[in-house]
Amino acid sequence: MSEQSATLGREDVAHVASLARLALTDEELDRFTVQLARVIDHARDVAALDVAEVEPTSHPVPMRNVLRPDVVGECLGRHEVLAAAPECEDGRFKVPRVIGEAP
Amino acid sequence: MSGPSTGWEIVVGLEVHCELQTKTKLFCACPNAFGDEPNTNVCPVCLGLPGSLPVLNEQAVELAMRIGAALHCEVRSSSFHRKNYFYPDMPKDYQISQYDQPINVGGYLELPDGSRVGIVRAHIEEDTGKTSHRGESGRIHSADYALVDYNRSGVPLVEIVTEPDIRSAAQARAFVAELRGVLVAAEASDARMEEGSLRIDANVSVRAEGTEQLGTRCEIKNLNSLRSLGLAIEHEAARQVAVIDAGGRVVQETRHWDEQGGRTVPLRSKEEAFDYRYFPEPDLVPLDPDADWKARAAAGVGMLPAERRARLAALVGSPTSQQTDQLQAAVDQGLDDLVVAAVEAGAPAGLALVRAVNELAVDLVAARALDPGSFAALLQLEESGALSPTQAKTVLATLRDAGGGDPGAIARSKGFEALAEATLEGVVRDVVDAHPDEWARYLAGDDKLAGFFTGQVMKATSGKANGKAVAGALRRLRG
Amino acid sequence: MSAREIARAVRAGERSARGVVEESLAAIAERDGEVHAFLLVTGDEARSAADAIDAAVADGRDPGPLAGVPVALKDNLCTKGIPTTCASRILEGWRPPYDATVVTRLRRAGAVVVGKTNLDEFAMGSSTENSCAGPTRHPADPSRVPGGSSGGSAAAVAAGFVPLALGSDTGGSVRQPAALCGTVGVKPTYGAVSRYGLVAFASSLDQIGPLAASVEDAALLLEVIAGHDPLDSTSIAQAAPEVTASLDVGVAGLRVGVCDELVEGTAPDVVARVQQAADALVDAGAHVTRVSVPEMRYGLSAYYLIAPAEASSNLARYDGVRYGLRVPASDVAAMNVATRTAGFGPEVKRRIMLGTYALSAGYYDAYYAKAQRVRTLLIEAFSRAYEQVDVLLGATAPTTAFPIGERVDDPMAMYMSDVCTIPSNLAGHPAISVPFGTGDDGLPVGVQVLAPALEEARMFQAAAAIERAAPAPGSGTK
Known part of the structure; x- marks a missing residue:
């Protein structure tokens, strides 16, 4: 499928929802598919441009080598850190069991 | 258990994560320290609190460049990307890492046996926090819940990726041992596997001897000692050969080294395929070290293990294979400076090497502090026949414990007067x-x-x- | 009373900061039930801060250039110990353990924070309807939106609750509500104001900016909050621009380009005001021409790829592990899903999914990477335009304030509200919206002045001239 005819479909929305850790009802899936497809369709003007020779801009104002000296500063107090935690135990953040390992 | 049966060749590439020994973390001013109370070395940045922003640690960059120089890499302009995936010990649910523009590319490491392992890249990234799984069995999959400590979150890492140039478990171990020496020499990392400051993943495949095509590889994680590394590679290669011999095909997957079971096991398959959605980190700007800085970093690399071995070999002359082992041991044990100084003070090189790796190695801390002049004087007495080897060893033990002294006087006090x-x-x-x-x-x-x-x-x-x-x-x- | 006048009077001991703050709090208490500009009014903190300023004045110490001036903060700016919600359920109850750099600078300048203002959830929206706490209403017409996403801050200034407020502008979120509410709104050069402590929406586009009743007050506030911050790697290593000095310079000889792309497709009554502002600049001695920056036409598309992409990553951290909402589930991944599904509103979900799509394997090159290249084209096009003119002039928003509910079910129509403001964010350039009369419906119209990066002084020079020529409120276009 060429970029021009590519339109975002229901499976795409289901896939990105899963990547983004969001659950959608069937009704939401239908509605979001229509809405997101409209935005992606609008973006076809950009997708169709031949800009291979143009450098991408990831920072609007070019800068380089912004560095910090290796000097220890202040940390937060543990009480302060854990005060925000939905659940904690033994000075650590408590979460339900973890299935699978970090990639 | 041994490696694969004859007719097969093991092909291994390693990914080594080493923690840099900076004072602070990669992107914030929290201490980079091991073993503190959980969640005490944290701030808004390394906790990934809303609104916080990373600022790159200059010293981490310098140490990364040192590693690059020590591994003969080209040190380049680089940039940071975000690697997106969810995991509770990663506070932002993305990792800041280098992707298509790493700081170091294309080097090699020469091992003591003369073989070379190519380095694809050595890039900078941040470490994650630590998840402890809690429950009845203490095992991940049957745990009831988990506890997360973010002290390690944001600690600077360099990930070193090798070419698939390694051909045996022994060579893999030798590579890591040599790399540790290099990292320590560069004062870039303390490289302690037992504390997790050096962590290894191995990509293992097998192929019929004499063929060029690489086999399907499996990545083995959680290799936290040289022993595990060697065993895991041997077991994994044997497993793959068995799969192929039975008419099956090796499936590309990530496997875990089960230390107790002495085998590799597949990690539970994920519900979702990993799609890291890398994109340039907008909160950081490109890194473009000038020639001066690169030169300063390279000058910060101390004498590398290979140079140390070469220096001893030159003193010995043309080393026998036994002496080759001895001089490697002297370098590994950090006794080569003593040997060199003793030889400069007049000691015979061969004898100095033997006494260092055999007698002095019993107490390395004391040995490294031994006065080379006293050591040399003792070796001269032994060489001339004034002391027997047995007597010399006894006097040496006293010298070592005292940090030095007059070997002749010690010998006399022990009644080791040479007989007329x-x-x-x-x-x-x-x-x-x-x-x-x-x-x-x-x-x-x-x-x-x-x-x-x-x-x-x-x-x-x-x-x-x-x-x-x-x-x-x-x-x-x-x- | 203007911020400048309040600060002068407080520093001179003619007025007490406490008195000023009490007036502000009283105005909020009286009318904010209707407007709903504030999510949180911090009356106690404000009173004690005001008392401290009065004590300083009594001791002969100078509390700073914003002494005693009540300020409202958009609720995506971190305030130590004070809830910061981003108008999202997912951050319910979270109290940041630190102040944003701009908040620190405001306090140091003697300003008094009176509360946190409403916004579209995580600043995603153009109407302040996407708030978990309900919409903010336009102070002049409660059936209409105040614009967004900094609608609470714009409404707070327009309603006279506070003379100054801070918002954040990722695609127009300060300028568009400023235009709709009839206040001044500034988007500084990217990197001029530290983002440290601004809860990120799209990191390469976000800038904090002032909202004020006058150009002068906006300039005063910008001078306080701008300037290098070592905590933000993208902060420009320069002192704050001295913009107040340029207010009285005038525009004689200034080359102003009325930008085709910033009037095309906007409502005729809005276009008429832009033309009127241009005429006023001619009268004041400026050279006004028409210019075209055709690459602006790609702005909306590029923006709605880049901003959601960055947002999808920035909002991953709301996972129920460390702070904010947690919806329990049997394992951590299920807990993440349950929490995020319950905690985010539909617009945030839309943008997260859009951005995830734009970054995902197989689409990155076609969408995200291309949008970043289009950004380069746009910057180059701006550079060509700025060879001919010193500043660009156009509309801030295509229409005046629209009715509540009109665009909520049509995201694309809502996104079009930002078409005139987005190009400055993509380029990182400064822009300002200045109120200039009203539309046919009697609601405020804003005209926008755009300038090259770091040329805030030039931008304020033109803005002040436009403000001086602005029709009195309520006068028609005819």
């Missing part, structure tokens, strides 16, 4: 007279009896006789 030549001749004659049968057989050509007579002389002199001098006396009596 005339006295020795008399003792030898007495021993010969006491054992006429043995003497006859010795005269008839049974040379092994020289050892017997030497032993008898030593006994008679309470070990004060010098072995070489006894041998000379025996030869003279034999005529």
